[in-house]
Amino acid sequence: MWRSLWPTIDRFSLHHFRYIVNQLREIRVVDKRNREVVLDLLQSIVEIVTYGDRHDPAIFECFMEFQVLAEFVRILKIGGNSGIEAPLLQYLSIMIQNVENEHAIYYCFSNGYINSVISHHYEFDGGDLIPYYVSFLRTVSGKIGRDTICLLVKVHQDTAISLPLYDEALKFANHGEKMIQIAVRALTLNIYNVADEMVYQFLTTPTASAYFSSLILNLKNKCLHVDAIINGVKESFHEKKRDLLSETDRILDDFYYLKDILCIPEQRLNKLVTENIVNMLILPMLLTLLNNRLSNDTGLSAITCLYVLCRLLQVFDGTNLVNVIGSAVLFSFMPPNVTDAAESVVSARLEQVNGLAVCYQEGEEMVDLQHEGAENFMMNYVLKHSLEFTELSSCFDSSPLENSENEWGGIFSCIFSRNHSLMLGSLMLLFTVADSKDLHYQLAAKIGFSQVKTASEMIGSTFAGHIQKIVNQLLKVLASEPPLSVPILLHAAWFLRKLLVFLDQKLEDNDCHLFKTSYEVSCGHLYEEFDRCWFDHIPDVLKSEWANCKTALEESSQSKDPFFLLELASIQNPPSGSMAFLLLSSFLLLFMFLLFYLCCLLLKSIVLPPASFLFNISGNTGPAFDWQRMVDCVK
Structure with missing residues (x-):
């Protein structure tokens, strides 16, 4: 009866919000004794701010007036060993995720508060702090735009020198837990999709661009692991198949991630990623096949090279990578024992295969990449070199193929190999290249497996006589x-x-x-x-x-x-x-x-x-x- 006479407290009122904030500001030490009290205060603040963002603008005005984000940073610093970091990051993630007012988002990212939370020294050894931290980073990345990302960039003399959100996230790029890897990759894609000039300049610096080299290097290590599984002697066939499926799924994840990056309409980013893929992955694998070696200098087998190249062609869209592989495959179809002159030409062709990436770079330097039609000009420039490389091979197309496979170089040595995996793998690569919708029509005519149907149309095909x-x-x-x-x-x-x-x-x-x-x-x-x-x-x-x-x-x-x-x-x-x-x-x-x-x-x-x-x-x-x-x- 007497309770009905007592005034009720509106927990979402501005007055109550001021009271909660003042209670938080009085906290001087956070330890196990008052940890729960502090967490209740933080939770109440987040709930009221989320409510105010939709129903009462005065609440967020008070939030800015009292600089509540600064209080979050202060609590984080005095938290010590109280274990308050994980729930604090969770509450911040909830607040940022649910705030929809652009003015409120802009304020949250300004004054360096978010960067202070990101750059705080956390003890990640053991426990479950990493998932909360990475989730917080991903939430922040989901709210950035062209007007807000500049607030998170550290600048020196009009040059971006650091992006803590990006730098700290990449530390967990190779974390063993799958969900953390996914969160980091989603974060990077959110950043790449923000068309900010300063950010792109930072991403293409040697320090920041090292991430892409590391990504390809880790991809090669996964390929080596595939080789190790194949060559294992202790596992049964079914165990090997299970392990191979698991490892190839990881390789496919990397391919689709790289594809997502290449789909971003930013020429500098595409160029950087493409160069790393070509120079560190495609060309070493192609040279393994062109030079008729069972493995290359890194120990990667020809079978794994064939698998990876086929998968790459099936996943990636666009002309650059497809035509690089198609050109290199055509260069290899020359018998190395015809004459000394032919040997020197073949050697020159292999050197030119190594220089395909240089051709792309030269083509880019010759034109303004932002100019309409520049990409087609660059592709035609490279194809001009590619087709020049294959001119001499036409004189070998009609050569009899009666010698043993050891006398032939390139993929022909795989096609006529006694190893059934090599034979089928090389044919799989050829058909995958030929069936690609992005293959240049002149290269497609040279290969002749997809668009060529009759003998009269196959006169110019490299494979017509074979x-x-x-x-x-x-x-x-x-x-x-x-x-x-x-x-x-x-x-x-x-x-x-x-x-x-x-x-x-x-x-x-x-x-x-x-x-x-x-x-x-x-x-x-x-x-x-x-x-x-x-x-x-x-x-x-x-x-x-x-x-x-x-x-x-x-x-x-x-x-x-x-x-x-x-x-x-x-x-x-x-x-x-x-x-x-x-x-x-x-x-x-x-x-x-x-x-x-x-x-x-x-x-x-x-x-x-x-x-x-x-x-x-x-x-x-x-x-x-x-x-x-x-x-x-x-x-």
Whole structure:
């Protein structure tokens, strides 16, 4: 009864806010005895300020009058070992996140209060302070704009010398916790997206730009870790696959982060990041392949190089990186043993590949990058050099490819390698480059895998005279006895199917004979399985495997995951089930290849092979196979 006569306190009133602020200003020491009291005061202030931002402008006027942010900084400094830093940072984050008035945000960032909180000396050893601190930094970065970021920059003689928000965040760029890494990267992107001249000048200084070099260096270390997993001897295949998936996910995260940076419309930033990617990542990997080495000076294997380059092309948009890789791939297709003169030219070409980044720099110096059309001019300048480099290679395009793979340099040595991972990886790189929508049309014509369809259009293609040889290599993989593992057969069949699209005529006689023989042997093996105990299950297995093989063979180049290269390289014979299952899969792939080839012949009105080739699977030693029954099974 008596309580109803007592006046109620409006906890969101200006009067109560003044009372809370005065209580906070009276605090001289923060220790474990008064820690909870101080936290209650801080929480009340944040709640009232957030309320006032939407409903009572007078509250924020009082907030500025009493310089409450200065009180937050003071409490932080006298906190000692009370453990008040984490909740104080949390309350500040909540307040900054919820304040929407531009005038209020501008005040919070002025007078150096936020920089004082950022630059405060924290004890990060152990505990959970780091997540609160990084979350606070990210919250601040989410509120910056062209009018406010200048308040956080330290300037000396009209030159930005420091950005504490950026500098302190980068200290946690390689933190082991994933969420902290994500927060730091989100913060950096928020800063990069602010189109402020002073900030961009700071970001391109040697000290600040070292972050991008460090980013690429860490990316290379992850690639080395992939190599270490592949070469590990103690882990099982499934353990290796799990570790490889985890590590490649981290590499992909880096790629998408770099892509986000390159999508920012700032020429200086793009140039800086592109140069680091090209000089520290792409060119060393390309030179590993061009020089026909299993690994480069850093110990990175050719398989990992192929995987990373394929993934890079699938992730990144834009012409620069695609055309650098496409040009370098074309430079490598020259036999190094033709003549001494040719050797010197090849050597010169490799040096010019090393200088591709210099070409970009020269092109940029020749034009004003801000001028309309400057980027196209620079690209044409580089392509002019690239196409000049490839002129001499045309004289080798018609050279016979009958020597061993050791006599060939560049990716040709991988294509005709006995290592199936290298062979499939090099083809994967070529198809990924050719299918890129950003590849220059002249380079696309030189490669000839994507836009070139007929023999007349393939005259200028570097690969025009070699596709039959590549097809023969893939047919040998499918015809291996005993059959290779199912993954190898699947991917070899995928490439074979893609290459047949570019053949304007039927297979050569020796290829037809090779396929016919392997097909008959495969059918014979399958026929033997009919007498075994699992005969009744064959139709069901055929149906399921037909769907799996069909899906795998129809996958596009851009959506095809090059992770299979690492799987094949991690263990020579990955588990693939019983021998009966392997024989069945081998037969299905050969059968599908036959159907696809026949469709190509029908579309081009070429005479079909003889009937004996289609139906007599056991030669003179047995009856013809019941094709109708088989087709009915796999429909």
